[in-house]
Amino acid sequence: xxxxxxxxxxxxxxxxDTWIEALRGVDLTIAEGEFVAVWGPSGSGKSTxxxxxxxxxxxxxxxxxxxxxxxxxxxxxARSDLRNRKIGFVFQNFNLVPVLSALENxxxxxxxxxxxxxxxxxxxxxxxxxxxxADHASHWPKKLSGGQRQRVAIARALINRxxxxxxxxxxxxxxxxxxxxxxxxxxxxxxxxxxSFVFSTHDExxxxxxxxxxxxxxxxxxxxxxxxxx
Amino acid sequence: MNWFVFAxxxxxxxxxxxxxxxxxxxxxxxxxxxxxxxxxxxxxNLRDGFIYAGGNGHLQVYRTGYKENxxxxxxxxxxxxDVYDRLTHLPxxxxxxxxxxxxxxxxxxxxxxxxxxxxxxxxxQPSHRDVFFKESKTLGRGASFLDTGDxxxxxxxNEIGIAHGVxxxxxxxLESDVALMARTVDGQIxxxxxxxxxxxxxxxxxxxxxxxxxxxxxAQDLVQTEGVGRIAILLKHRHxxxxxxxxxxxxxxxxxxxYEVKRWDEESELYxxxxxxxxxxxxxxxxxxxxxxxxxxxxxxxxAIIERTTEIGTLRALGLRRAxxxxxxxxxxxxxxxxxxxxxxxxxxIVWATIKVQAPMWTPPTIGRxxxxxxxxxxxxxxxxxxxxxxxxxxxxxxPARKASSQGIVEALGHV
Numbered sequence: 253x254x255x256x257x258x259x260x261x262x263x264x265x266x267x268x269d270t271w272i273e274a275l276r277g278v279d280l281t282i283a284e285g286e287f288v289a290v291w292g293p294s295g296s297g298k299s300t301x302x303x304x305x306x307x308x309x310x311x312x313x314x315x316x317x318x319x320x321x322x323x324x325x326x327x328x329x330a331r332s333d334l335r336n337r338k339i340g341f342v343f344q345n346f347n348l349v350p351v352l353s354a355l356e357n358x359x360x361x362x363x364x365x366x367x368x369x370x371x372x373x374x375x376x377x378x379x380x381x382x383x384x385x386a387d388h389a390s391h392w393p394k395k396l397s398g399g400q401r402q403r404v405a406i407a408r409a410l411i412n413r414x415x416x417x418x419x420x421x422x423x424x425x426x427x428x429x430x431x432x433x434x435x436x437x438x439x440x441x442x443x444x445x446x447x448s449f450v451f452s453t454h455d456e457x458x459x460x461x462x463x464x465x466x467x468x469x470x471x472x473x474x475x476x477x478x479x480x481x482x
Numbered sequence: 483m484n485w486f487v488f489a490x491x492x493x494x495x496x497x498x499x500x501x502x503x504x505x506x507x508x509x510x511x512x513x514x515x516x517x518x519x520x521x522x523x524x525x526x527n528l529r530d531g532f533i534y535a536g537g538n539g540h541l542q543v544y545r546t547g548y549k550e551n552x553x554x555x556x557x558x559x560x561x562x563x564d565v566y567d568r569l570t571h572l573p574x575x576x577x578x579x580x581x582x583x584x585x586x587x588x589x590x591x592x593x594x595x596x597x598x599x600x601x602x603x604x605x606x607q608p609s610h611r612d613v614f615f616k617e618s619k620t621l622g623r624g625a626s627f628l629d630t631g632d633x634x635x636x637x638x639x640n641e642i643g644i645a646h647g648v649x650x651x652x653x654x655x656l657e658s659d660v661a662l663m664a665r666t667v668d669g670q671i672x673x674x675x676x677x678x679x680x681x682x683x684x685x686x687x688x689x690x691x692x693x694x695x696x697x698x699x700x701a702q703d704l705v706q707t708e709g710v711g712r713i714a715i716l717l718k719h720r721h722x723x724x725x726x727x728x729x730x731x732x733x734x735x736x737x738x739x740x741y742e743v744k745r746w747d748e749e750s751e752l753y754x755x756x757x758x759x760x761x762x763x764x765x766x767x768x769x770x771x772x773x774x775x776x777x778x779x780x781x782x783x784x785x786a787i788i789e790r791t792t793e794i795g796t797l798r799a800l801g802l803r804r805a806x807x808x809x810x811x812x813x814x815x816x817x818x819x820x821x822x823x824x825x826x827x828x829x830x831x832i833v834w835a836t837i838k839v840q841a842p843m844w845t846p847p848t849i850g851r852x853x854x855x856x857x858x859x860x861x862x863x864x865x866x867x868x869x870x871x872x873x874x875x876x877x878x879x880x881x882p883a884r885k886a887s888s889q890g891i892v893e894a895l896g897h898v
Contacts, residue, residue, distance in 0.1 A: 308799050308891040329803050336801020343895070347796040351491035361800050369484060408800070 255320060255415055255448055256282040256305050260314035263300050263471075274300040276471040277314065282450055284418060289441045289459050290452040292468035298452035299420050301468065305450055306339055306418035307331050319415075336364050340409030342419035342451070343400075346401040349394040354398045354400075355380060355389035365412065372411075379407040381464075382444075399430035405439060410441060417453035423458060435461060489813035492786065499782055506778040507871055510771040514867050517767055517834050519857040521760040525753070526858070532750040534618030535685075537585060537606055539714030540723050541730060542744045543569070546734040552587070552711060557667025560586075563708025572715075576729065578615065578722040583610035584710030586701045590664030592644075592694065593673075594652040601648070601662070605701030608634040612708045614716065615754055631656045631680030641679035642771040647690030649681050656680070658836025662696070664707040674704045770875060779878035783811055787886040794886050794893025807887035808880060815879025819872035826871070827864060827872055834859050 263275040274297045282288060282305065290298050303309035304316050307323050316323050318338070323331060335341075340361075348357045355376050362372035380386045383403040393401055402422060409417045419438065423431030435451075439461045442449045459465050467475035493500045532538050542783055548559040561569075564604045566584050586605040591598055610635070634641055644654060654660065658678045666672045676696065684690040702708060716725055725741055734741040747753055787794070787834075802810075834857050843852040 280575065303892050306799070308895075329805075332798065332801050332803045332806075334801075335799060339797075339801075341799045343796070345792075347895075349488075349493060349793060349796070354489065363485070364801050364806065399536075413802075 254278065254281045254283050255319060256280075256450075257317040258301070258304060258314070258442045259317065261301075261304055261311040261316060262313040263297075263304070263309070264312045265417075269326070274471055275304075275311070278468075278471070278473055280303075280305075280466065280473065280476070282448055284415065284448060285442070285446045286357065286448045286450075286464055287389040287439055287462050288448070288450045288464045288466060289462040290450060290466045290468060291300050291454060291456065291459060293454055296468040297471040298454070298468055302418050302420040302450065302452050305416070306341060307335055308341075324472070327328075336361055337412060338353075340412070340414040340417035340419060342402065342405050342409050342422045344421040344424045346393070348401055348404055350392075350393050353389065354385060354391050354393070354396065354404045357393065357404055357410050360408060364403045376407070377410060379411050382410075382441065383407045397430075398426050399433060402426065402434050404431075405441070406434070406437060406441070410445065410447065414447060416450065419449065421452050421454075423453060428457070431455065433460060438460075484873060485810065486813055486817075489810060490818055492810075493814055493817055496786070496789075497761050499785065500818070503778050503818055507775050507818060507822025508825035508829055510775040510831035511823055511871055512833065514768055515826070515830040515859070515863055516857055517764060517835065518863040518867075519830070521764055522858045522863070524760060524858045526758055527853070527854045528750065528753045529746065530618055531685075532606060532753060533716070533746050534614045535759055537583065537604070537611055537614050537714055538712075538746060538749060539583065539614075539716040540716040540720065540746050541717075541727055542742075542746070542749055542788070543713040543715065543730065543734065544711065544742055546740050546862050548742070549604060554673040557669075557705070557707065560667065560707055560709030560711060561713055561741075561867055563710075566708075566710050566713060567811055568737070569733075572733070576726070578717055578719070578726050579715060580718045581610060581613050581714075581716040583614075583710070583714045583716065584698055586698060586705075586711040586712055586859055588664055588701055588711075589661055590704070592648065592652065593661040593663060594654055594658065597652045598601060599648065600692060601694045602689060603662075603696055603701065605696050605698045607636060609636045617716065622860045625809055631678070633753065634679055634695065634697055636697070636699075637678070639697045639703075640674070640676050642676045642679055642696040642700070643680040643692040644684055645684040645690050646681055647684065648692065648694060649678075651691050654678055662700075662704055664704050666704075667709075669815075670706075672704055672706060676700060680871050709746055721870065727740075739890070755866070759805060775871070776874055776878040779815055780876045780882060783815060784880045784882045786814070787811070787882050791886070791889070791894050791897035794889075795891050795897065798887075798891045799895065804887035808883045811883030811886070812876050815875040815877075816872055818879075819875030821886045822875065823868040826867070830859065830864070833857060863885055 258271035258278055258280040261275050261278045264273045278301060281340060292298055292303055304311055307318060310324055314377055318334060324335065340445055358379055359372040364376060377386060377389060381387050385400060385403055388396060390401060396404065423434050426434060435458050438449050441447065465479060466473055466479045533540055545559045545561055549755050552559050561675065570582045572582055583606060588603050590601055592601040634643060656678055660676050660678060661673050662676055663671060663673045684693045715730065717723060723745060727745060730743050734743065837855065841854040844855045845852050
């Protein structure tokens with residue numbers, strides 16, 4: 253069953269006096285439980301596509317459907333609620349809140365839903381355990397390594413049990429060993445929770461474990477391949 | 483972790499900036515309350531000065547037309563002696579009234595042998611004046627009203643007090659014999675002898691060379707009447723004023739009418755003008771402080787928003803609604819307001835306590851002698867300023883937060 257449908261999506265950005273066409277008519281469907289890599293060189297439109305799938309941006313033309321609903325028809329509050337309940341985000345720079353501990357960062361999406369502190373604390377601890385950081389729960393982000401921060405970010409993305417997690421270049425700021433660990437972690441969580449993962453990368457070496465490889469070049473999908481992971 | 487803790491930690495990110503903002507709010511709070519406390523003290527002082535030092539009481543009774551015509555026809559507008567006599571028995575029937583004191587204002591000539599000068603006199607019963615002074619909060623703690631000599635007494639009705647200016651230009655001293663000359667109620671010229679019992683500082687430099695005080699009995703002998711010009715009604719408690727005023731009106735109506743009953747604040751022009759002036763100054767100071775505090779908070783919030791743009795984008799991406807972003811910054815503004823109010827309260831108490839301990843003396847315009855300067859801590863002002871400060875800082879935070887919440891998530895995430 254398809255979760256996200258990107259239909260003839262185009263996206264242009266102003267850049268000084270000119271306009272940049274980041275996406276030039278993209279069609280893509282993400283199904284439940286898929287582990288998808290969007291790959292391609294810098295400037296190919298990977299991040300823009302991730303933003304559209306994650307409902308934090310809207311196409312200039314075309315449309316994006318989430319669970320069959322055109323996201324453009326939703327109010328800003330409804331899109332916020334959709335992101336909170338059904339979409340998880342993992343960012344290239346981890347984007348942890350520096351004044352919150354690892355545990356509190358993971359609790360954040362639940363607290364936005366109005367879950368009590370004690371209720372969200374228990375679930376967040378469980379999630380930190382899943383990513384192997386239960387013993388770092390009280391640590392501040394600045395005391396964690398890059399790989400640990402990204403694992404906290406993954407725990408935060410999963411805490412509300414979303415149907416899809418969008419990770420924009422989640423390994424770009426990590427060394428190759430940590431990068432592979434993060435991909436492996438996401439893959440194992442994908443299998444455990446049946447949550448779809450869509451991540452962008454320009455590193456071909458990280459594609460070995462994915463179900464599907466979507467190659468982007470100059471704002472267009474040039475290849476969309478389903479593979480049997482190694 | 484709850485949102486308030488989150489907001490508090492955000493404020494601690496840039497401790498120096500938050501501290502400066504809270505201090506700005508605190509100084510604003512303290513400035514308003516210290517100035518408000520000083521004006522409250524001034525108003526109390528003016529009230530005290532009029533009611534007690536001036537011997538005017540909380541209510542004044544006089545014949546209709548007395549103020550306009552007393553100088554040209556002094557006898558025609560006096561309260562008759564029998565009416566005054568019945569009024570003096572009111573405290574026995576109404577325990578809200580402490581004292582009914584007749585007074586008289588008159589002018590004439592003060593003769594000191596080879597020198598003479600016109601006088602402006604206020605006449606009262608000396609024992610009544612003692613009651614006024616005893617009841618006064620301000621006068622009870624001030625320096626002696628008299629510079630030399632003794633207080634006038636009911637037992638010696640021929641003794642008078644003179645201002646320093648009168649003493650100087652007539653070459654008088656204690657125990658000097660003088661003659662008072664004035665027109666009687668029938669328009670004849672009358673003279674009575676008197677002795678100088680004390681000298682005092684006039685509350686007004688313009689009256690310094692003319693002002694004398696004398697016992698009511700001597701004034702009545704001089705103008706040959708048993709009536710009085712005005713009657714001062716002194717109450718035990720100020721809050722009884724409206725009820726007593728009404729009762730007094732009914733009493734005087736039963737006496738045939740033709741009397742004015744005025745509250746102290748209606749009669750004291752100085753109080754009204756001073757209050758109006760101080761309220762205006764207070765309003766200007768308050769407005770300036772509002773601008774400074776709100777600009778300071780808005781600047782702090784705007785800086786915080788710029789620094790945390792990526793974080794705002796992250797929170798929005800995680801599902802925080804625009805209203806949630808505004809609420810978060812509103813909480814931070816509220817915390818600044820609460821911190822500012824608490825620090826401001828502490829500052830106000832420090833200033834109040836310092837002045838209380840140091841007790842500097844000064845001479846208020848209506849009393850004419852040194853009394854301790856005070857700054858009052860007015861609970862209503864403190865409460866209102868606290869609420870206002872919190873609302874102001876909240877509003878000052880909301881304005882930039884609204885702008886922050888409406889920016890695009892992708893732009894915010896890409897902010898450098």
